[in-house]
Amino acid sequence: MSALTTSSVVVAALVAALLRPASVLDVVVTGVETFGYRVVNAYPHDADAYTQGLIYRDGFLYESTGLNGRSTLRKVVLETGQVVQRRPLGHEYFAEGLTDWGPRLLQLTWQSHVGFVYDLASFQLQLSFPLAGEGWGLTHDDKALIVSDGSNRLRFLDPDSYREIKHIAVSDAGAPVKDLNELEYVRGQIYANVWHTDRIAIIAPDTGNVSGWIDLSGLMSAGYDLDAEAVLNGVAYDSARNRLFVTGKLWPKLFEIAIVRHRA
Ligand SMILES: [Ca+2]
Numbered sequence: 001m002s003a004l005t006t007s008s009v010v011v012a013a014l015v016a017a018l019l020r021p022a023s024v025l026d027v028v029v030t031g032v033e034t035f036g037y038r039v040v041n042a043y044p045h046d047a048d049a050y051t052q053g054l055i056y057r058d059g060f061l062y063e064s065t066g067l068n069g070r071s072t073l074r075k076v077v078l079e080t081g082q083v084v085q086r087r088p089l090g091h092e093y094f095a096e097g098l099t100d101w102g103p104r105l106l107q108l109t110w111q112s113h114v115g116f117v118y119d120l121a122s123f124q125l126q127l128s129f130p131l132a133g134e135g136w137g138l139t140h141d142d143k144a145l146i147v148s149d150g151s152n153r154l155r156f157l158d159p160d161s162y163r164e165i166k167h168i169a170v171s172d173a174g175a176p177v178k179d180l181n182e183l184e185y186v187r188g189q190i191y192a193n194v195w196h197t198d199r200i201a202i203i204a205p206d207t208g209n210v211s212g213w214i215d216l217s218g219l220m221s222a223g224y225d226l227d228a229e230a231v232l233n234g235v236a237y238d239s240a241r242n243r244l245f246v247t248g249k250l251w252p253k254l255f256e257i258a259i260v261r262h263r264a
Helices: 003-018 021-030
Strands: 032-043 051-057 060-065 072-077 083-088 094-100 106-110 113-118 125-130 138-140 145-148 153-157 164-169 180-186 189-194 199-203 210-215 232-238 242-248 251-259
Touching: 032 180, 051 180, 051 242, 060 094, 072 094, 094 145, 094 180, 106 138, 125 199, 180 210, 180 232, 199 232
Parallel strands: 032 210, 051 094, 051 232, 094 138, 138 180
Antiparallel strands: 032 251, 051 060, 060 072, 072 083, 094 106, 106 113, 113 125, 138 145, 145 153, 153 164, 180 189, 189 199, 199 210, 232 242, 242 251
8 A cells, every 4th residue: 555545544544533423532532431421300490509619418408608798608408408507608709619528518718819718517617728720610539528619620738637648630532631620439430520511520649631521412411491590510329329310500409310322
């Protein structure tokens, strides 16, 4: 086969790849698989909650809601959406990511350069800590807090001193993945929903490489007249029962989903 023929074959293969559906194209070009979802359960969610952080712990959801004057820390009954405990924040704070660490809850603020530490049971404020830059999402692995700030950077903070230990740059086949928002640590991987998209990146914590995507298109669009900012934002994992929950800002529903492979 001549060099010219070989290059023609390569070009033809590339054109064929580009003409394939997006989910297949992802696999062809990046090697990263895009997964779909199946709704296992749908539950009520406070449609006034501008969800910025979500976790599941010991039978309840804990949620951080944003906006100045509407920011709260809350404890929520999964099945009913009922808020059984609520702590409002001062008007000057726009609350962001939320996680737990032992008997404490930790909550970020967006641009106030501060995070708050509460007693899990009483919601009593125990201390605040300085946070460089913006605070978006928050989760933790077994050693560190993990913070997103809207860029493609994830910072790892010491859970006692709140100082940065390291950071990683998140990329998909070398391309930076920006706007990383709400986070959840799920079985050794970091799940991050990407702001203003229906997608969750599955990130390897040691390298920052995206190892897969979850496409949640259509989950909360049909039949609801939602605000333009009412985007996917909220991922929580029940490790004991292997349940994954997702919701969004101002969404009237919260979903338990199962991740499924797209059909080829
Ligand atoms: Ca979360």
